[in-house]
Amino acid sequence: MLKKKLSKVFVLIGCLGSSVSLASDVWLLVDTEKLNMEVKKGEKTLAVLENIAIGRSGAGKKSHRGDDVTPLGNYRIGWINQKSSFRKFFGLTYPDVDHADEALKQGKIDLGTYEAIARAHTSGQIPPQNTELGGQIGIHGLGSANLAIHKTTNWTHGCIALTNEQIDLLSQWVEKGTLVTVK
DSSP: OHHHHHHHHHHHHHHHTSOOOOOTTEEEEEETTTTEEEEEETTEEEEEEESOBOBTTOEEOOOSTTSOOEEOEEEEEEEEEEEETTEEEEEEOOSOHHHHHHHHHTTSSOHHHHHHHHHHHHTTOOOOSSSTTOOOOEEEOOTTSOHHHHHHSOOBSSOEEOOHHHHHHHTTTOOTTOEEEEO
16 A cells, blocks of 8 residues: 555656656656556656556567467557547557568468558558457556456456556656557
């Protein structure tokens, strides 16, 4: 309980100590081992959101739709759904060109799918979300999901889950195009 309160205090200090803006140098660093997310402006940490949840199968190299793995890499927020059943959903630009390149070499996707993914990234669009590589990976809240389960286990199908309170707080910094690094 004290850890949670200290986290909230840190977040508030971070908010009060800086001017909050949606400048392009605000980005998110997701640590899948520590299970936290840092909101950063350049190299300065504005807030730390602790006790996040990731995919049921952990984090790593996502190999196919339904593997429940949170993919590592650098993504952008491609779209924002303010009315998600998970309260809010910040969709990531997964799959990226590196994932597509590997999948093409392994025969998991065809050349047309690879080109569609590459074209989307080149033009700043959302890559296809219905390929064999999976899609609809993002950062979201709980909605009406069980907070007790969230606190004790990684439960998503590859997304990064925050509490409803945390996703609301994160909303002040995130916009379409925000960089998200998942390590």
